[in-house]
Amino acid sequence: MKTVLVRYTARDDKTAENEALIRAVFDELRSSAPAGLRYNAFRVADTSSFVHLATIDTADGSNPLVKLEAFKHFTRALGERCTEVPVAIDLVCVDGYESAEPHRVA
DSSP states (O other): OOOEEEEEEEGGGGGHHHHHHHHHHHHHHHHHOOOOOOEEEETTTTTSSEEEEEEOOOOOOOOGGGHHHHHHHHTTTHHHHHHEEEEEEEEEOOOOOOOOOOOOOO
């Protein structure tokens, strides 16, 4: 299992475009549902800074994200949308907790 955190800052005039490209990646993820991937993207409140967190736990260690057309499109011009270029950081999990999705009452 591998967990990677990526952080960067988009140009103010490219923040909305960046968010739209991120949403397209998640749309494709939801339709293709690749196994072995946990992925979240965040924008730091009141800024143009973004943080992405991906945990890859595939049998062969490959990252399903890089195969997605929407992800390829997202990364193609990412550097041009940024004032602070993406920095990838490999993380080692010390411990964790994940609660179950709460049940909604109709």
